[in-house]
Ligand SMILES: Cc1cc2nc3c(=O)[nH]c(=O)nc-3n(C[C@H](O)[C@H](O)[C@H](O)COP(=O)(O)OP(=O)(O)OC[C@H]3O[C@@H](n4cnc5c(N)ncnc54)[C@H](O)[C@@H]3O)c2cc1C
């Protein structure tokens with residue numbers, strides 16, 4: 021479909037594709053196998069300005085919005101979902117600052133992220149607080165002009181590799197979810213260490229680690245917005261970032277569809293390419309249709325956000341939900357079309373299937389996402405405006 | 406130039422270790438035929454005076470052999486070669502100058518052409534005289550070989566073409582043919598040395614990069630064991646080809662992974678792919694089926710490789726491959 | 739150091755197809771790109787400029803829309819670009835193209851090194867670089883795969899020969915063609931590419947270059963393409979018969995006929 025991209029967006033998309041095809045494709049299987057974080061690829065993205073895309077212009081960024089970010093994430097994901105998430109989680113890490121940070125906080129952190137000198141990460145999840153984010157226990161006690169952090173965050177993307185962490189902690193447990201606050205913690209702060217890199221099913225080149233805080237002292241000026249705003253910051257951040265997960269899903273599915281089409285035209289059984297078999301054709305037709313529907317929803321949501329819509333919790337949740345479920349189906353069908361070959365690690369589609377799975381889990385499991393959507397639907401009684 | 410415009414034909418030959426390279430000899434043979442058709446004189450030009458087999462050039466058809474004052478044979482002195490060829494051509498005004506493609510055509514030949522105020526038709530695969538226009542019609546590939554073009558020189562002379570190394574079959578020598586041997590002395594000092602050869606690094610491995618090779622010889626599990634790869638390596642050598650393999654020989658450690666062709670190896674698309682003892686599994690075909698010409702040697706007539714083969718040979722590769730190597734080696738001389 | 743890089747705009751895909759209705763040649767759609775082998779020359783030029791605090795000027799002979807490729811080259815890091823364009827240049831062969839380039843370089847005046855790619859992916863001649871060297875009357879070295887030393891007066895480099903490699907010293911100014919072993923071209927930056935889209939591209943025509951239109955283009959070119967045709971494909975799927983000797987005999991004959999060897 022023609023999505024009428026601007027000149028800059030076309031250039032951005034083709035640049036991301038150039039990086040994906042020339043630099044990522046040749047190494048994706050190896051990085052997956054070795055579970056290696058792709059630092060040199062991050063550097064390459066930085067030098068080509070891809071890390072500037074989502075940062076405002078006054079902080080050395082390109083001022084692109086949610087849509088520009090989605091275009092890049094999609095292109096990177098088409099080659100490798102793991103590398104794409106390392107890129108996207110960096111954007112997620114600075115979103116709280118972009119939305120709620122003070123001018124001096126922005127001036128301190130955003131240019132370094134724009135240039136790629138420092139990566140960022142965002143941390144809410146804990147062992148006992150997954151879907152139920154309000155159950156977080158990591159505490160930050162005010163002590164003079166410092167906060168003292170104690171607790172452990174879990175499953176944090178870019179953990180250990182990033183320099184800048186936006187962390188949601190409890191400043192006043194008694195207030196429940198109104199007692200949470202968001203803070204910036206820099207790598208290297210005494211009392212801040214990392215757990216070992218998790219061994220994952222998919223997106224294996226990305227780094228996922230625990231963040232461990234033991235009497236970790238952070239300057240009070242690192243507080244983002246006000247005390248008690250922690251969950252608001254987190255929710256608004258996720259509202260903006262979920263279309264990015266949708267874009268990741270769209271990109272992974274695109275890669276899988278291409279691989280399936282290519283294989284179907286080559287593989288001969290019963291004397292003709294399997295692409296001549298109607299059962300296979302219909303699978304391909306469904307894959308392509310669902311993929312395009314998901315892409316259209318993700319793009320429309322991202323553009324809505326960029327156009328300045330006030331509330332988009334529902335749209336953003338829908339984009340993530342629909343695209344991630346679609347990606348799971350499309351990658352599973354791609355493996356089905358390649359069949360035995362698809363099940364082998366020598367072919368790319370089994371990795372895509374493994375990579376697709378995470379998009380149904382993080383930034384809200386699809387069950388939680390559905391509940392959130394349902395809540396909105398019921399609130400407005402599903403009336404068309 | 407003779408009155409009817411059919412002047413001399415020159416072939417600029419290449420020597421290594423004082424001996425003329427086989428493609429140059431083959432080109433002399435082709436030029437002999439062209440010269441015969443229009444009764445022109447054929448001159449072989451050697452860029453060195455140390456040519457042991459100069460008499461051979463006459464035997465293959467040269468009426469005259471020019472031995473240009475060269476430094477040490479194999480030495481590199483493009484500036485001098487250009488100057489000498491240009492001086493000589495200005496004096497003698499040949500109608501046609503031919504050379505094989507390779508290093509010469511990436512430098513000496515086009516530079517000589519510009520100095521003589523004429524063009525070059527590079528990398529030709531066939532040469533014919535058009536008797537009506539009395540022009541040389543040069544056929545050369547473009548667009549990755551997907552297109553052929555006939556090239557002519559409507560009004561400039563000499564007509565200069567370089568040809569692919571194996572475009573022509575070596576002719577039959579006639580030892581009784583005598584050629585005139587002419588030494589041409591040049592004042593090398595007069596060539597202002599703007600380029601200087603400092604060192605030569607010979608690449609002894611003779612390795613051709615698999616994904617760039619024009620010809621690939623591939624051995625599969627049918628070879629039986631590592632030692633037998635020597636046989637296909639020899640065939641590859643004669644053809645100037647890269648060595649490929651299927652997955653099993655790599656898994657068994659007979660051949661390094663870098664040689665694997667296929668889905669999980671290299672994707673190749675050479676002009677000629679010779680598969681020896683390869684079954685032709687889809688994963689292998691995925692890496693080579695776009696090759697222009699595929700030759701399959703397999704003892705099992707039902708092997709799927711025959712479905713993509715341009716030329717199929719059912720039989721024992723241990724008989725066929727050495728025969729083929731021998732035959733090609735003879736043809737090369 | 740003043741570096742000049744000569745690039746060519748080529749079809750982005752070189753797949754040639756015949757239109758089944760009109761039998762016309764369709765050369766892979768309308769997308770055009772910088773000739774991939776030229777990207778190595780451009781990269782090397784930019785590296786030299788970065789090392790020597792010099793300047794890279796990119797030249798191309800082509801139609802008006804070839805300016806897109808020049809802008810892209812600026813996006814990669816070239817400082818300046820000149821499009822050499824004139825209806826009179828159409829149909830130029832390698833000789834005429836190198837003549838136009840030589841005139842443009844003479845017009846630019848000061849230069850130390852001219853870099854060209856090994857060959858174009860459409861015409862595949864590899865002749866423009868060496869011809870340009872001769873037309874400029876400066877030294878020339880082909881197939882350079884490594885630059886070892888670059889001084890004010892001379893350059894030391896490795897070139898690929900038929901038998902291996904040669905280390906060569908060349909006085910400057912001069913012209914070289916480079917092969918892809920020489921570097922890994924960078925990926926340009928978005929800001930660079932966007933800024934380059936606005937770059938003003940100088941255009942010089944035949945008159946401005948002092949070129950007599952009769953000496954270039956179809957009319958002025960020494961060589962002319964008299965016919966274009968599709969190569970005869972080897973016949974598909976022939977099983978060679980007979981004993982091994984006669985099979986080998988037949989194979990060699992077939993390969994020769996189809997010019998595969
Ligand atoms: C690779 C990876 C990277 C991650 N990166 C980050 C990161 O960078 N930052 C970060 O903060 N977190 C990150 N996470 C955490 C991620 O967001 C959580 O895993 C996710 O929110 C789900 O939490 P959980 O795993 O604890 O599942 P649980 O909450 O234990 O859920 C278990 C099951 O119960 C269902 N369930 C639970 N509650 C409900 C409900 N209310 N309604 C319906 N169903 C429900 C879930 O859908 C699921 O099926 C990452 C996780 C992974 C695996």
Ligand SMILES: Cc1cc2nc3c(=O)[nH]c(=O)nc-3n(C[C@H](O)[C@H](O)[C@H](O)COP(=O)(O)OP(=O)(O)OC[C@H]3O[C@@H](n4cnc5c(N)ncnc54)[C@H](O)[C@@H]3O)c2cc1C
Pocket residue numbers: 361364365366367624625626627628650651652653654665666667668669670681682683684685686687688689692702703704705708720721722723
């Ligand atoms: C995920 C995956 C990826 C793969 N990737 C690749 C890949 O990249 N490249 C690849 O090549 N394979 C790949 N394979 C393996 C592929 O499926 C085949 O197993 C392999 O190509 C077979 O190699 P072969 O033809 O050499 O061996 P075989 O199948 O054992 O065939 C040997 C052939 O030699 C013939 N032969 C034996 N002796 C003689 C003789 N004396 N004279 C003549 N003929 C003889 C036999 O008739 C037979 O046809 C992959 C497989 C999988 C599952």
